[in-house]
Amino acid sequence: MSSGRDVFIFSAGKLHRKHNTLYFTDEEGKSRPLPVEQTENLHLFGNVDFNTSLLHILTQHDVRLHVYNHYGYYDGTYYPRNSRVSGYTVVRQSEHYLDLSKRLVLAKAFVQGGVHHMIRNLRKAGEDTKAHIDTINARVVLLDNANSIPAVMGVEGQCRQVYYDAFTLLVKSNFTWVSRSRRPPQDPLNALISFGNGMMYTTVISELYKTMLDPAISYLHEPSSKRFSLSLDIAEIFKPLVIDPLIFSLVNNRRIQSKHFEDTDGMVYLNEEGRKIFLAAFDEKMKSTFKHRKLNRNVTYRYLIRLEAYKLIKHVIGDETYKPFKAWW
Amino acid sequence: MSIRGIEMHYYAVCKRKLWLFNRGIGFEQQHDRVEEGKVLHEHAYGRLDKEINIDDMAVMDAVDGEYVREVKISSKMEHADRLQLLYYLYLLKERGVEKKGLLSYPKEKKTTEIVLGLDENMEVLKALDGVQKILEGNLPRYRKLKVCAKCAYRDFCESGEGGDDV
Numbered sequence: 125m126s127s128g129r130d131v132f133i134f135s136a137g138k139l140h141r142k143h144n145t146l147y148f149t150d151e152e153g154k155s156r157p158l159p160v161e162q163t164e165n166l167h168l169f170g171n172v173d174f175n176t177s178l179l180h181i182l183t184q185h186d187v188r189l190h191v192y193n194h195y196g197y198y199d200g201t202y203y204p205r206n207s208r209v210s211g212y213t214v215v216r217q218s219e220h221y222l223d224l225s226k227r228l229v230l231a232k233a234f235v236q237g238g239v240h241h242m243i244r245n246l247r248k249a250g251e252d253t254k255a256h257i258d259t260i261n262a263r264v265v266l267l268d269n270a271n272s273i274p275a276v277m278g279v280e281g282q283c284r285q286v287y288y289d290a291f292t293l294l295v296k297s298n299f300t301w302v303s304r305s306r307r308p309p310q311d312p313l314n315a316l317i318s319f320g321n322g323m324m325y326t327t328v329i330s331e332l333y334k335t336m337l338d339p340a341i342s343y344l345h346e347p348s349s350k351r352f353s354l355s356l357d358i359a360e361i362f363k364p365l366v367i368d369p370l371i372f373s374l375v376n377n378r379r380i381q382s383k384h385f386e387d388t389d390g391m392v393y394l395n396e397e398g399r400k401i402f403l404a405a406f407d408e409k410m411k412s413t414f415k416h417r418k419l420n421r422n423v424t425y426r427y428l429i430r431l432e433a434y435k436l437i438k439h440v441i442g443d444e445t446y447k448p449f450k451a452w453w
Numbered sequence: 454m455s456i457r458g459i460e461m462h463y464y465a466v467c468k469r470k471l472w473l474f475n476r477g478i479g480f481e482q483q484h485d486r487v488e489e490g491k492v493l494h495e496h497a498y499g500r501l502d503k504e505i506n507i508d509d510m511a512v513m514d515a516v517d518g519e520y521v522r523e524v525k526i527s528s529k530m531e532h533a534d535r536l537q538l539l540y541y542l543y544l545l546k547e548r549g550v551e552k553k554g555l556l557s558y559p560k561e562k563k564t565t566e567i568v569l570g571l572d573e574n575m576e577v578l579k580a581l582d583g584v585q586k587i588l589e590g591n592l593p594r595y596r597k598l599k600v601c602a603k604c605a606y607r608d609f610c611e612s613g614e615g616g617d618d619v
């Protein structure tokens with residue numbers, strides 16, 4: 125459906141515009157053109173010099189620019205002015221935030237979608253995870269009676285805890301796994317999860333950008349927590365659907381190994397080669413397609429996120445009740 | 454309430470689209486179709502005055518002497534094209550300018566003259582009333598129409614979870 129590409133720049137260098145073409149010149153002085161017309165997202169991992177004329181050309185072609193820090197974690201986005209604004213949608217989005225009972229419906233739906241995919245990952249790992257699945261199932265029913273956002277978050281946290289406990293059964297490598305550590309990630313698996321979740325977050329931002337939703341109005345996460353908190357909400361569903369299986373497969377097939385990580389002062393992060401391997405696999409996954417039951421045609425995983433945004437719009441404008449995507453296969 | 458020409462067109466094609474568009478929920482037509490339209494317009498008018506604008510409500514393709522012209526790619530939605538053009542004539546008449554309309558489908562070598570008579574005037578007024586009622590009401594439910602197949606809103610309208618898994 126969408127023809128846009130993600131372009132990743134890992135090396136340090138300079139981005140500059142010559143006539144109407146964009147060039148990247150690396151430190152050795154080698155220059156190559158970037159296909160700005162076909163690009164939807166430009167990800168800068170290296171230390172890159174540019175000036176505002178780059179931003180102009182990105183605006184012209186409606187390209188998002190995502191910047192990552194030295195460790196590969198998301199810093200921010202240049203988001204060209206958005207022509208798709210619907211004040212009406214924003215007002216209705218707010219209404220679903222302000223009315224707690226309405227907000228709970230959406231917050232719970234995001235958790236349910238995410239937990240569905242966690243269980244799916246466990247199920248695929250075989251018999252050993254049965255106890256974990258049963259425990260999660262017992263916890264997730266508590267959502268029904270949760271009548272505050274912290275209560276919903278609590279159920280989500282419990283399910284996730286059990287899910288992460290099962291990671292030793294899902295990951296077959298010599299990576300040690302104790303528990304989830306976020307800031308900073310303390311071991312390679314945690315580094316992979318953080319990096320992958322960050323990529324999912326920016327991907328959702330990019331898809332939300334193509335719709336009329338205001339990415340700052342969210343339901344599960346507090347709108348104040350991050351600029352694009354709605355992206356965090358929606359990523360809940362897709363992280364266990366896309367990122368975790370990707371991690372299991374890369375690690376279990378030994379495509380990502382200890383040598384792909386660096387360790388500074390107790391902070392572990394993927395090195396450049398590791399990022400390249402991960403991002404190539406991620407990109408491939410997001411471009412791969414499956415048959416959508418409702419549209420009755422093939423859609424990419426990336427487009428699936430857009431459809432999720434459409435469903436959310438339909439929900440807030442009173443058209444059709446939102447149901448989170450749940451992979452059925 | 455000021456109704457735009459395109460909204461009159463949508464009214465005749467799909468009430469749901471009219472409602473969504475009016476709320477700022479729009480989806481772009483596929484790229485090639487927009488391009489095709491542009492080229493067509495360049496071709497059709499040459500050096501005629503292009504794009505006559507009435508208070509941002511109606512942007513007419515061209516005014517050519519006593520005629521207002523509108524060119525379209527295909528006549529599949531002729532009834533809607535006709536209503537839109539009648540509406541333009543009506544807006545002009547309200548401003549004291551009386552014109553006739555020419556609706557052309559160059560690809561099909563077909564041009565129709567449109568005149569705003571008494572009946573047509575009534576038709577426009579009735580449509581305006583209809584538009585108003587739609588916009589005051591709730592979003593019309595999705596029901597599959599023939600035009601959905603080519604509509605830019607289709608993925609939006611058809612997004613949702615099929616099947617009945619839990």
Ligand code: SF4
Binds near residue numbers: 466470602604606
């Ligand atoms: S897809 Fe069909 S129902 Fe939806 S707006 Fe287009 S024509 Fe109307």
